[in-house]
Amino acid sequence: MFSIYILTYNEEVEIAGCIESVSSLSDDIIVVDSYSSDRTVEIAQQYDVRVVQHVFESHGRQRTWMLQEVPTQHEWVYLLEADERMTPELFAECLQAQESSEYIGYYVAERVMFMGRWIRHCTQYPRYQMRLFRKDKVWFTDYGHTEREVFDGATEFLKETYPHYTSGKGFSRWLEKHNRYSTDEAKETLAQLEKGDVNWQKLFFGKSEVERRRALKDLSLRLPFRPLTRFFYMYFLLGGFLDGRAGLTWCILQLFYEYFITLKVWELRHGQTRPI
CATH class of the missing domain: 3.90.550.10 (Spore Coat Polysaccharide Biosynthesis Protein SpsA; Chain A)
Structure with a gap:
């Protein structure tokens, strides 16, 4: 037990x-x-x-x-x-x-x-x-x-x-929660960008799905147009379109979440103390 x-x-x-x-x-x-x-x-x-x-x-x-x-x-x-x-x-x-x-x-x-x-x-x-x-x-x-x-x-x-x-308490709660999450993610993103490069060996030859997924996330932090890139990756490459309306909604929410993160990274880099 x-x-x-x-x-x-x-x-x-x-x-x-x-x-x-x-x-x-x-x-x-x-x-x-x-x-x-x-x-x-x-x-x-x-x-x-x-x-x-x-x-x-x-x-x-x-x-x-x-x-x-x-x-x-x-x-x-x-x-x-x-x-x-x-x-x-x-x-x-x-x-x-x-x-x-x-x-x-x-x-x-x-x-x-x-x-x-x-x-x-x-x-x-x-x-x-x-x-x-x-x-x-x-x-x-x-x-x-x-x-x-x-x-x-x-x-x-x-x-x-x-x-x-993930949405048992409604979309308002999801948005409120991910607004908070994006603040922490922005801090971690900035730290990762300043820390070093992508671990390409783990990205392609990682011992497990966990290692490969984490290396992929480090790569995604450095991609241009990151919110749109994530939407394209999730909806078209991963096959979100096969998940119907729920898949489309999920991918759009993730796009906005990534955009929140990029905005807050900009705030941190430029010393902003108030929301844009």
Whole structure:
């Protein structure tokens, strides 16, 4: 068996569904809340879970604090976001995978659920995240608006996937959230541009999809007309047009997100302190 962490902040719409996807599977579920101002904690406490709260500083620091300070019943843990779900098939594969002494962690691919459907093509599927791992062998650092894992040992990839519901709280929430994300991404983008060149070896000959995808992102930061380039890449090259209206909407939103980032990079470079 393994313990499950669920990270939350103002997730009253999603938290019940997330907990219910694991409540009949795991005997140790911990909700780690960043002092939500809505009913997230109240709803979570209606279930047989532990709820702890910690002031949010960043994604990487929140996860590292959680792993170091919040005890679990099991050596292995699984990370869930409130807008993600565990499936019985994935849970069964996780149980089997943790029995291996060869690996200390496993990546799991997400299925982005948007506008009522899985948009497979324009979301770079399979897009892997570190989800199942030994608690004493993995920690996290900050990268842009999100985090990157650091680990001590060999890792592998699971076959089963998890659904990620990205717009359950509406488009207004998506836009508000990604406006905040773009500020962190702009800082990271500027740092990457000043740091060095693209790792071409990892881009073409990376050992895993994770290495190749991260090298591709470093390349994308340096491309001209980056927002339009990303739209063309996602909609035409990745086949977003095959994902119907949801795919088109997703690609347009990503175009605007990239444009937010480029505007904020310009602000940072020119010392602007107010929005353009």
